[in-house]
Amino acid sequence: MSKAEFIHQLLRLLPNLEARALQFTRQPEDAQDLLHDTVLKALLARRRFQQGTDIKAWLFTIMRNTFLSNQRREDLRRAAFDLNLTSDQMETMAGTYSSVHPMDLKFIHQAMQNIRPEHRIPFLLFFQGYSYKEIGNYMDLSVANVKIRIHLARKELRQYLEELK
Numbered sequence: 001m002s003k004a005e006f007i008h009q010l011l012r013l014l015p016n017l018e019a020r021a022l023q024f025t026r027q028p029e030d031a032q033d034l035l036h037d038t039v040l041k042a043l044l045a046r047r048r049f050q051q052g053t054d055i056k057a058w059l060f061t062i063m064r065n066t067f068l069s070n071q072r073r074e075d076l077r078r079a080a081f082d083l084n085l086t087s088d089q090m091e092t093m094a095g096t097y098s099s100v101h102p103m104d105l106k107f108i109h110q111a112m113q114n115i116r117p118e119h120r121i122p123f124l125l126f127f128q129g130y131s132y133k134e135i136g137n138y139m140d141l142s143v144a145n146v147k148i149r150i151h152l153a154r155k156e157l158r159q160y161l162e163e164l165k
Contacts, residue, residue: 001049003046006046006049009055010039010042010043013056013059014039016056017035017038017039017059017063018035020060021034021038021063021067034063034066034067037066037070038059041062041066042059042062073137073138111157111161112157114156114160115156115160116153119150119152119153119156122135122139122146122149122153123149123150123153125138126146126150132146132150
């Protein structure tokens with residue numbers, strides 16, 4: 001498909017894409033942002049579009065994936081602002097570990113405040129269930145760097161807890 005033909009098809013489907021973006025976001029401004037991101041990604045990936053593929057489905061897939069990536073990034077951003085966990089929150093998060101005594105959680109919480117933020121943030125995000133890759137994307141770090149920071153956070157936490165004994 002030529003570039004002109006591709007753009008013609010894309011422009012023809014803009015109303016459908018705009019409606020789908022609004023379904024995803026439920027906010028007109030966010031829908032416009034999603035639509036722009038989708039169109040940009042489609043134009044950049046035009047050479048990978050295979051003739052005979054349903055272009056509407058292809059564009060909707062790009063939009064869905066973009067929306068999900070944006071949602072995940074937003075969840076990570078919110079989690080990063082939530083990293084000053086209270087003892088109650090840590091107890092709730094550790095609730096599946098019945099061997100953790102509430103007094104231990106208090107000491108762990110206190111110890112977490114002493115860990116350097118550049119180590120604490122990846123550690124807590126990992127503790128909340130985010131993958132190394134997601135943390136790396138959020139913090140603009142390589143996966144190896146994320147693993148190192150988590151390792152250092154554990155080491156600092158262990159040292160601090162040893163001092164409390």
